Amino acid sequence: MKTQRPNGILYILISGFMIAFVGALLFLWIFFSSMRAMHQTTRDLYEHPYAVTNAALQLKTSLYQIRSSLLFATLAQSKGQALQDTIQFIRDQESLLEKNIRIIASSYSGDKQQISKLQAELQALYHIRAAILEKLQTGHYVEADRIIEINGSPKFVEIAKLTESVLAFAQQRANAYVSESQKQLEGHTRKGLMYATLLLTLFLIVSVVLVWRMYRLHAEVDKFAFTDFLTGIANRRRFMFELESEIRRSQRYGSPFSFAMVDIDHFKKINDRYGHLVGDLVLQNFCLKCVSALRTSDMIGRLGGEEFGILMPMTDLHEAARVIERLRSEIDHSVVTENGQQIHYTASFGLVASSHHHLDLSLTQMMKSADAALYNAKQQGRNRVYIANGSL
Numbered sequence: 001m002k003t004q005r006p007n008g009i010l011y012i013l014i015s016g017f018m019i020a021f022v023g024a025l026l027f028l029w030i031f032f033s034s035m036r037a038m039h040q041t042t043r044d045l046y047e048h049p050y051a052v053t054n055a056a057l058q059l060k061t062s063l064y065q066i067r068s069s070l071l072f073a074t075l076a077q078s079k080g081q082a083l084q085d086t087i088q089f090i091r092d093q094e095s096l097l098e099k100n101i102r103i104i105a106s107s108y109s110g111d112k113q114q115i116s117k118l119q120a121e122l123q124a125l126y127h128i129r130a131a132i133l134e135k136l137q138t139g140h141y142v143e144a145d146r147i148i149e150i151n152g153s154p155k156f157v158e159i160a161k162l163t164e165s166v167l168a169f170a171q172q173r174a175n176a177y178v179s180e181s182q183k184q185l186e187g188h189t190r191k192g193l194m195y196a197t198l199l200l201t202l203f204l205i206v207s208v209v210l211v212w213r214m215y216r217l218h219a220e221v222d223k224f225a226f227t228d229f230l231t232g233i234a235n236r237r238r239f240m241f242e243l244e245s246e247i248r249r250s251q252r253y254g255s256p257f258s259f260a261m262v263d264i265d266h267f268k269k270i271n272d273r274y275g276h277l278v279g280d281l282v283l284q285n286f287c288l289k290c291v292s293a294l295r296t297s298d299m300i301g302r303l304g305g306e307e308f309g310i311l312m313p314m315t316d317l318h319e320a321a322r323v324i325e326r327l328r329s330e331i332d333h334s335v336v337t338e339n340g341q342q343i344h345y346t347a348s349f350g351l352v353a354s355s356h357h358h359l360d361l362s363l364t365q366m367m368k369s370a371d372a373a374l375y376n377a378k379q380q381g382r383n384r385v386y387i388a389n390g391s392l
């Protein structure tokens with residue numbers, strides 16, 4: 001019994017720690033995988049779909065800038081440094097344009113032929129742009145203007161249309177992607193909440209089970225600490241505690257109480273003749289008889305071996321003597337039946353009442369007095385009740 005309690009608590013503590021550890025790991029795993037998924041979704045959301053739309057928009061701007069620069073240079077009849085600056089500006093815009101068309105070509109998920117066509121149209125535009133610049137550099141402004149009007153403008157319009165259609169598709173895809181990603185984010189949040197709730201519920205259940213186990217263990221330990229294992233009645237420790245409390249109560253309020261010390265007669269002979277198991281049955285039978293004969297407010301405890309104590313609160317000597325005598329007689333007139341054998345046993349009682357003693361009565365004095373009375377009952381032939389300072 002002594003080793004069961006620490007083992008039980010250790011077992012509960014270890015299981016509690018293990019469950020908490022697994023729960024914490026699970027929680028961290030859910031938390032980090034959910035965070036990673038959310039991070040990835042957010043990154044995809046801002047990098048992938050908008051890359052094409054941004055590139056298409058920039059491409060449109062570059063085209064517009066190139067066209068305006070060519071028109072301006074032609075109308076203003078630019079030459080010298082002004083023309084050189086315009087050429088440099090157009091080159092910069094074209095390299096920007098090239099960068100954007102590469103982005104579109106690598107990320108566009110629509111009709112790829114559209115992109116090839118756009119690239120081909122841009123190449124054609126570069127040739128037209130080269131022809132216009134050549135005319136401008138040689139001062140042929142009218143021819144430059146004509147090339148712009150006949151070849152350049154339609155080409156710009158054509159490319160702008162193509163870019164517009166690429167942009168519209170990319171935007172549509174981006175919008176779809178955004179709403180899809182939002183749904184995914186909502187899904188992650190919902191899942192996270194669901195797992196957290198499940199985990200919390202699991203922890204609650206485990207905690208309740210653990211607390212219940214601890215409570216039961218505690219109650220069991222308490223029961224074994226104050227109960228006699230064989231008979232199920234109060235053990236010596238519990239009985240002495242109650243007897244001492246009753247003495248104090250009697251001293252304080254002057255309430256009467258009686259106490260009997262009981263010993264089963266020739267119990268050694270019963271053991272020797274029928275065996276220890278039958279001896280145990282007799283002890284149990286004795287306790288049953290006491291419990292049925294006494295009031296529920298009375299208490300019976302095993303003081304050791306075949307010796308018992310009976311405490312009768314609020315009972316004076318006269319009443320106690322009547323009850324104990326009835327119990328003695330009942331035991332004397334009954335038998336314990338085991339394996340077809342009928343075992344008859346008797347008991348001797350030493351009875352003490354609080355009214356027979358002084359107010360400063362102690363537990364030791366009361367025990368001594370009851371023990372002496374019991375000794376007298378044995379001496380006078382057993383199977384009798386002996387009252388301290390007088391016999392029935």
Ligand SMILES: Nc1nc2c(ncn2[C@@H]2O[C@H](COP(=O)(O)OP(=O)(O)OP(=O)(O)O)[C@@H](O)[C@H]2O)c(=O)[nH]1
Nearest residue numbers: 263264265266267268269271276277279280305306
């Ligand atoms: N079966 C059983 N026997 C017990 C238990 N506890 C003590 N005993 C036995 O009870 C016997 C008590 O014997 P004694 O003290 O000589 O007393 P007795 O035979 O009852 O004689 P008197 O008290 O003089 O009438 C011993 O043999 C103990 O071994 C128990 O829990 N079960």
